[in-house]
Amino acid sequence: MNPPEEGLTPGPPDAPQPVGRRRLGRLLAAVAVVIALALAGGHWLASRAAHPPLRAAEGTGPTLPRAELEARSEALAKKLKALAPQGIHLVIDTGANRMYLRKGGEVLREAVVSCGSGSVLRSPSGDREWIFDTPRGEFKVESKIKKPIWIKPDWAFVEEGKQPPAKNAAERAERGVLGDYALGIGKGYFIHGTLYTRMLGRNVSHGCVRVGDEDLKAVYEAAPIGAKVFLF
Amino acid sequence: MSARRLLFALWLTLSAGAAAYAEPGRAEALIRTRHLEAELALAQKPALYAVVDLERREVQLKARGVVFRAWPVLSHRLWGGGLPTLALALEDKDALFAPQRPEVALPAPGGDAAPAPKAEALEVADMPSRYTLRFPGGVAVVVAPRPEGLAAGLRAFADALVRLAAVPLRTLWSRATGEAFAVLELALDEAEARALYWALTPGMPTLFWFPQAPTPAD
Numbered sequence: 001m002n003p004p005e006e007g008l009t010p011g012p013p014d015a016p017q018p019v020g021r022r023r024l025g026r027l028l029a030a031v032a033v034v035i036a037l038a039l040a041g042g043h044w045l046a047s048r049a050a051h052p053p054l055r056a057a058e059g060t061g062p063t064l065p066r067a068e069l070e071a072r073s074e075a076l077a078k079k080l081k082a083l084a085p086q087g088i089h090l091v092i093d094t095g096a097n098r099m100y101l102r103k104g105g106e107v108l109r110e111a112v113v114s115c116g117s118g119s120v121l122r123s124p125s126g127d128r129e130w131i132f133d134t135p136r137g138e139f140k141v142e143s144k145i146k147k148p149i150w151i152k153p154d155w156a157f158v159e160e161g162k163q164p165p166a167k168n169a170a171e172r173a174e175r176g177v178l179g180d181y182a183l184g185i186g187k188g189y190f191i192h193g194t195l196y197t198r199m200l201g202r203n204v205s206h207g208c209v210r211v212g213d214e215d216l217k218a219v220y221e222a223a224p225i226g227a228k229v230f231l232f
Numbered sequence: 233m234s235a236r237r238l239l240f241a242l243w244l245t246l247s248a249g250a251a252a253y254a255e256p257g258r259a260e261a262l263i264r265t266r267h268l269e270a271e272l273a274l275a276q277k278p279a280l281y282a283v284v285d286l287e288r289r290e291v292q293l294k295a296r297g298v299v300f301r302a303w304p305v306l307s308h309r310l311w312g313g314g315l316p317t318l319a320l321a322l323e324d325k326d327a328l329f330a331p332q333r334p335e336v337a338l339p340a341p342g343g344d345a346a347p348a349p350k351a352e353a354l355e356v357a358d359m360p361s362r363y364t365l366r367f368p369g370g371v372a373v374v375v376a377p378r379p380e381g382l383a384a385g386l387r388a389f390a391d392a393l394v395r396l397a398a399v400p401l402r403t404l405w406s407r408a409t410g411e412a413f414a415v416l417e418l419a420l421d422e423a424e425a426r427a428l429y430w431a432l433t434p435g436m437p438t439l440f441w442f443p444q445a446p447t448p449a450d
Binding site for chain 1: 402
C-alpha cells in the first residue's frame with residue numbers, strides 16, 4: 001500500500017473549515033453588502049436628485065406670486081411669437097437637401113436642392129485647405145442677379161489640378177454654370193442654378209445651394225432683398 | 233418705530249414671502265417664466281438654437297421662436313441632478329464612430345480634363361445614431377435609437393446592466409466631490425437620431441423644457 005501524498009490527504013467530510021477561509025467568506029459577504037448598500041443608496045439619491053427635473057432656483061428673481069408669474073409668462077410668449085418672420089423667407093435643410101419658400105407659417109413651395117458636400121480639398125503643396133460646407137444660421141438675401149457669371153475661386157482651379165490665376169484674370173469668369181438666377185446670402189455663398197440637375201437631393205455642392213430651374217425662378221421672383229434665409 | 237412694531241413688520245414680510253413661495257403651482261410658473269426669458273433672449277439674436285422639449289416629446293431646432301424642424305423623442309430618462317433653465321452651449325458631440333470628411337482627389341498632374349461631379353460626400357446617412365451631446369456643468373444628453381430586434385434588445389439589456397452600476401456610482405461620486413451632473417437619455421428613431429446629429433452644431437445654444445412633476449411642496 002502506497003502512503004498518501006503529502007498535502008493531498010482529504011479530511012473527514014464533517015471537518016470544520018479553516019479559520020482563514022471563513023474570514024475570507026465573511027469579508028466577501030461584508031464587501032457585497034457594502035456594494036449593495038452603496039448601489040441602493042446611489043440609486044435612491046439619483047432618483048431624488050432628478051426631481052424636480054429643472055433647476056428652478058437658478059438666478060435670483062423677485063418673489064412674485066404665481067398669478068404674476070403666469071401673466072409674465074404670457075407676455076413673454078407674446079413677445080416670442082412676435083419675433084417670428086411674417087413675410088417671405090427661405091428655410092433650407094442642408095441634411096435633407098430641401099428648401100422651403102415660406103410666408104409666415106405657410107409653406108408656399110418645397111424644392112429639392114443640393115447643399116455642401118462636407119468634403120475637404122487640400123492644395124498639392126498642402127498649405128491651403130477648403131471645407132465644402134454650407135453655412136448654418138440666419139442669413140438674408142443680400143443680392144439678386146440675373147444671368148450670373150461665376151467668378152471661379154482658387155479652389156475651383158486647384159480641384160482641376162491647375163494653378164489659380166491672378167485675382168482679376170479673365171479666365172476666372174465662367175458663364176452659364178450658375179443657371180439663370182442667383183441670390184447672394186453673404187460670405188460668398190449663393191442660392192443658384194445648376195447644370196447637374198440629376199444630383200439634386202444629394203450633398204454635392206461646394207457650399208452654395210444649387211436649385212433646379214423652375215424652383216429657382218419661383219424663389220427669385222418671390223424673395224425680395226432682405227428676405228431671411230435660415231439654414232440648418 | 234418701536235422694536236415690537238419693527239418685529240411685527242418683519243414677521244409680516246417674511247410670512248408673505250413664505251406664503252408666496254409655498255403657493256401651489258408657483259414653482260412650475262417660475263420655471264416656465266425662466267424658460268421663456270431664456271428663449272426670448274435667444275430668439276432675439278440671428279442664430280439657430282435647440283430646445284429639448286419633453287412636454288411635447290421632441291427636440292426642436294428653432295430660430296426667432298419658430299420651430300423649423302422637430303425630431304420626435306420616443307422615450308427619455310433623466311438621472312443625476314436637474315437640468316438648468318438657462319441655455320447651454322453645445323460643447324461637443326461624442327460618438328464612437330464619428331463621421332470622417334471625405335477628401336477631394338486631385339487629378340493627376342498634366343491632366344487637363346475637368347473632374348466630373350463627384351458623389352463622395354458627408355451626408356446624413358453617414359452620421360452616427362448613437363452619441364453623446366456634451367454641455368457645460370456636467371450636463372450630457374445621450375442619444376440612441378430605440379432598440380429593435382434581438383441584437384438591439386441584447387444591447388439594451390447590456391446598457392441597463394451598465395446603468396445599474398453607473399448611475400449610483402456617478403451619483404455618489406458627484407455627492408462626494410460636489411460636481412453637478414445630469415444625464416438625459418433620449419431614444420429616437422434611428423434616421424431621426426442621425427438627422428439630429430447633423431443639425432446640431434458645436435456652440436449651438438440649447439434649452440431644456442420638462443413637464444414639471446408636481447411635488448408635495450407645490
